[in-house]
Amino acid sequence: MSNDTPTDAFTPNIGQDRSIGDIIRQTNNLSPDQVEKVLLHQRKHNMKFGEAAVALGFANREDVLWALSQQFNYPYSSVANSRTHDELVVSNSPFSEQAEAFRDFRSQLISQFFSREGVGKALAVVSVDSGDGKTFFAANLAATFSQLGCRTLLVDADMRAPRQHEIFNVNNSSSSGLSGILSGRTETNVIRPIEELPSLYLLPVGVVPPNPLELVQRPTFGLLLNELAGKFDYIIVDTPAAVHGSDARVIAGACGTAIAIGSKGTSRLAPMNKLIHDIKRASGNVIGVVMNEHLRNTK
Numbered sequence: 001m002s003n004d005t006p007t008d009a010f011t012p013n014i015g016q017d018r019s020i021g022d023i024i025r026q027t028n029n030l031s032p033d034q035v036e037k038v039l040l041h042q043r044k045h046n047m048k049f050g051e052a053a054v055a056l057g058f059a060n061r062e063d064v065l066w067a068l069s070q071q072f073n074y075p076y077s078s079v080a081n082s083r084t085h086d087e088l089v090v091s092n093s094p095f096s097e098q099a100e101a102f103r104d105f106r107s108q109l110i111s112q113f114f115s116r117e118g119v120g121k122a123l124a125v126v127s128v129d130s131g132d133g134k135t136f137f138a139a140n141l142a143a144t145f146s147q148l149g150c151r152t153l154l155v156d157a158d159m160r161a162p163r164q165h166e167i168f169n170v171n172n173s174s175s176s177g178l179s180g181i182l183s184g185r186t187e188t189n190v191i192r193p194i195e196e197l198p199s200l201y202l203l204p205v206g207v208v209p210p211n212p213l214e215l216v217q218r219p220t221f222g223l224l225l226n227e228l229a230g231k232f233d234y235i236i237v238d239t240p241a242a243v244h245g246s247d248a249r250v251i252a253g254a255c256g257t258a259i260a261i262g263s264k265g266t267s268r269l270a271p272m273n274k275l276i277h278d279i280k281r282a283s284g285n286v287i288g289v290v291m292n293e294h295l296r297n298t299k
Contacts (some may be wrong), residue, residue: 012274021049028059043255085167087136090143091196099140105290106144113257113287114234122155122235122255126248126279126286128271130161130241132263133292139167142236150233153191155203157251159212160240162205168194172201177206181224182215201232212240213247222254242275249275253282266292 025035042052055057086092090099108110109123125141127134143153156164159179165172176190194200209215228235237255239248240271252258258279262272276286 019049024050024053024059028053030058034058054186071273085169087167088139088143090140090147094147102140102144105141105144106148109141109259109287120225120256121229121232122237122257124157124237124239124248124252124255124258124273124284125261126239126252126258127261128242128267128275129263130243131257132241132261132267134241135167135238135260136162137261137290137292138236138238139164142234143197143200145234145236146194146197149199151201151231152236153201153203153228155228155234155235155237156205157247158238158240159205159209159215160244160247162208162238164202164238165204168192170194170201170204172204172206177204179206179209179212179215182218182220183209184220203228213245213250216247216250216254221251225254242271242278246278249278249284251255251284252279252284252286256285257285257287260286260289262289262291264293267291 021038024030030038034056037056038049038052038058041047041056042049045052045055047055050059054074074100089096089136090102112164113123116118125134125138138154142152146152154168156162156166157179158164164170170192176188178190181190190203190206191233192202192204194202215221225235225237237251239251242248248258260276272289276289279286
């Protein structure tokens with residue numbers, strides 16, 4: 001067997017000293033004989049180790065992407081091994097066109113919003129109707145901020161029909177959650193770390209309350225956001241669709257800033273304008289409107 005070490009043509013040391021070839025070998029449990037065949041194929045065809053392994057059927061494209069993410073310390077979940085929902089595209093498909101769009105949103109928000117002096121850390125994600133993709137957008141946006149290595153909290157304040165716990169595969173059956181905090185109960189371990197994204201945390205709803213609007217209107221909600229702002233770099237807050245009541249307006253007012261999500265081809269201008277106007281009346285600022293083309297049936 002050759003004494004060569006499996007390497008790629010481009011393997012800078014960022015965060016880890018292992019080459020991509022080493023990561024693929026260990027992850028796929030390649031035998032010494034298989035590694036030798038990959039090395040021979042690599043040299044013969046002037047390929048990277050990962051490309052050669054895929055060509056020989058010893059690995060697939062997902063394995064190579066996983067190896068790249070490990071070497072560059074970029075949180076990424078292989079679809080086959082991920083515990084998160086397939087809607088979380090920035091984690092499950094980090095090199096896709098959709099994931100790139102979310103990174104672009106993140107860049108714009110950092111440069112045009114979060115960098116401004118006096119701007120708070122909490123951003124509410126609002127929409128007019130269920131199915132506009134609000135929850136999908138909030139989850140992926142929060143994940144992109146966490147991929148910068150910034151401590152990011154996703155708050156599920158949709159106490160009408162919460163779904164963030166489903167996307168991140170977090171247990172929401174216990175009473176611990178946002179609803180319990182706002183009800184005045186003493187809660188422990190309410191903020192859950194997301195294993196696949198080490199800098200991301202989720203505050204789920206907990207038990208769905210009968211009085212969601214009254215809970216977010218209590219001073220406790222604003223005080224909670226202020227306290228959390230001292231512990232996290234970014235806070236993304238999911239809200240109920242405006243068709244369910246005034247919750248989104250109240251939550252956006254407490255956050256101070258909101259971004260509105262519409263569904264391309266179905267959202268109408270008049271209801272969207274009304275939502276923006278209502279948020280402004282509640283002392284909130286809508287910094288933009290995003291038209292969603294993906295997952296029309298999600299909230």
